[in-house]
Amino acid sequence: xxxxxxxxxxxxxxTIASTLILGYSHQANVVLASPxxxxxxxxxxxxxxxxxxxxxxxFIYGLPIVMNYGVMYEYAVDKNSGQFKAPFNQIxxxxxxxxxxxTAIITxxxxxxxxxxxxxxxxxxxxxxxxxxxxxxxHSIQLEDGNTFIFGYVSxxxxxxxxxxxxxxxxxxxxxxxxxxxxxxRSTTQFALAAYRTQLFNPEDMxxxxxxxxxxxxxxxxxxxxxxxxxxxPEIDFPKIDKxxxxxxxxxxxxxxxxFAPPGPEEKEIRAKLAKIGxxxxxTFEFKDLSPEHQAQxxxxxKAGKAKIDQYLKDGQKVINxxxxxxxxxxxxxxxxxxxxxxxxxxxxxxGNEVKEAxxxxxxxxxxxxxxxxxKHKYTLTFPAGQYPPVNAFWSVTMxxxxxxxxxxNPINRYLINSPMLPNLKKNADGSLTLYIQKDxxxxxxEANWLPAPDGxxxxxxxxxxPKENPPSILPVGEGTWKPPAIEVVK
Numbered sequence: 001x002x003x004x005x006x007x008x009x010x011x012x013x014x015t016i017a018s019t020l021i022l023g024y025s026h027q028a029n030v031v032l033a034s035p036x037x038x039x040x041x042x043x044x045x046x047x048x049x050x051x052x053x054x055x056x057x058x059f060i061y062g063l064p065i066v067m068n069y070g071v072m073y074e075y076a077v078d079k080n081s082g083q084f085k086a087p088f089n090q091i092x093x094x095x096x097x098x099x100x101x102x103t104a105i106i107t108x109x110x111x112x113x114x115x116x117x118x119x120x121x122x123x124x125x126x127x128x129x130x131x132x133x134x135x136x137x138x139h140s141i142q143l144e145d146g147n148t149f150i151f152g153y154v155s156x157x158x159x160x161x162x163x164x165x166x167x168x169x170x171x172x173x174x175x176x177x178x179x180x181x182x183x184x185x186r187s188t189t190q191f192a193l194a195a196y197r198t199q200l201f202n203p204e205d206m207x208x209x210x211x212x213x214x215x216x217x218x219x220x221x222x223x224x225x226x227x228x229x230x231x232x233x234p235e236i237d238f239p240k241i242d243k244x245x246x247x248x249x250x251x252x253x254x255x256x257x258x259x260f261a262p263p264g265p266e267e268k269e270i271r272a273k274l275a276k277i278g279x280x281x282x283x284t285f286e287f288k289d290l291s292p293e294h295q296a297q298x299x300x301x302x303k304a305g306k307a308k309i310d311q312y313l314k315d316g317q318k319v320i321n322x323x324x325x326x327x328x329x330x331x332x333x334x335x336x337x338x339x340x341x342x343x344x345x346x347x348x349x350x351x352g353n354e355v356k357e358a359x360x361x362x363x364x365x366x367x368x369x370x371x372x373x374x375x376k377h378k379y380t381l382t383f384p385a386g387q388y389p390p391v392n393a394f395w396s397v398t399m400x401x402x403x404x405x406x407x408x409x410n411p412i413n414r415y416l417i418n419s420p421m422l423p424n425l426k427k428n429a430d431g432s433l434t435l436y437i438q439k440d441x442x443x444x445x446x447e448a449n450w451l452p453a454p455d456g457x458x459x460x461x462x463x464x465x466x467p468k469e470n471p472p473s474i475l476p477v478g479e480g481t482w483k484p485p486a487i488e489v490v491k
Contacts, residue, residue, distance in 0.1 A: 055301025064346035076118035115196035121170030122233035131215035146189035266337035318478025321486035323361035374453035385431030402457025410452035
């Protein structure tokens with residue numbers, strides 16, 4: 001499956017679903033004999049058949065939660081992780097343009113530099129303050145909790161361009177909205193992520209982005225109200241997670257994470273199933289303590305869950321003219337207990353935007369399925385007159401190496417073409433716009449429209465920020481009246 005939105009963070013350096021399962025496989029002796037039950041502490045393990053079914057369902061349900069925990073641990077807990085950004089309730093601004101020299105993050109986004117703040121909501125709410133934005137500059141704060149539910153946005157689309165103070169509260173918070181707070185956002189978990197995107201018009205625009213980022217403010221409610229803070233939340237001994245540990249401790253990490261995630265009504269059934277194998281906020285799952293027979297069933301169940309996620313991603317893609325799209329990100333109501341859809345979103349690219357905020361057509365092929373390869377062909381992408389991607393904010397087309405999914409070194413240091421560049425692009429006589437996708441310059445007369453390609457496989461990502469919902473529109477995904485044009489081979 002495509003890497004849908006893995007550009008947001010240097011995600012999953014610690015884990016991939018398949019390696020999680022592989023690690024368990026190395027621990028478990030695949031023995032399919034009796035006994036059918038096992039007592040684990042005060043837990044009487046279910047039959048082997050039921051254990052496998054629970055592991056399958058639990059893996060699908062828990063994958064986004066465990067993946068999120070790994071990112072949070074590296075970014076906000078472990079200062080020696082190599083990925084650490086800032087402690088909880090502090091903001092980290094990434095104020096620079098990504099280039100081919102950046103190799104830690106795949107499919108890096110050169111449109112919207114990021115700011116990140118991991119929020120600990122246990123002791124008190126956190127206030128996010130934003131400045132006034134120019135009406136032409138896209139911005140957003142995507143609020144995502146430990147369940148990978150998007151529980152709100154502060155953005156042009158949702159809250160407008162005016163300065164404002166917004167309050168983020170935990171699942172158990174009770175209180176009144178203080179004066180001056182524009183809106184209250186409630187997380188379903190005690191820890192949450194605020195992911196900021198600030199549009200960059202061009203490399204020379206970076207000082208303006210830095211000025212905006214410096215005006216972002218994150219503070220506890222007590223500081224905002226200039227009051228004495230409440231008692232601090234208890235210290236937490238966060239279990240270390242890295243690539244090796246994530247291979248063997250999946251259900252242990254899920255077990256740990258659930259204590260910060262009060263169950264919603266739609267979680268009653270899956271939580272009850274997990275409790276049968278000792279996973280839950282008041283349980284302590286230990287894979288090593290299980291019998292070899294039950295270990296084997298846990299592994300087989302996880303493999304079955306992974307296969308279902310892979311199939312969902314394959315079947316769920318909407319492919320239009322060779323461009324693939326998915327609609328797998330949203331809030332609790334969006335998923336409504338569809339844990340397979342949630343897992344597919346996490347595996348496809350955790351922390352992706354909901355489609356109303358941004359939609360991402362992706363391609364490595366022509367419409368006929370032939371692989372795009374800059375060493376073999378030159379290509380064009382033509383938008384007919386008046387048929388640019390229909391957006392309220394802006395759109396872009398970014399070039400990546402098809403093997404590494406990194407930006408590529410090129411003689412003009414151009415990694416994307418976007419709508420802010422339109423005044424400097426050359427239109428055809430009929431008003432259409434042709435982008436030249438090739439490894440060598442198309443000539444001085446066409447170079448303004450040149451998107452340099454690698455000398456090999458090509459990966460293109462189209463980003464539509466705040467897509468229009470009225471026709472012409474790319475929404476609903478795969479069914480909208482606007483369709484991304486096919487890439488053509490230059491004959």
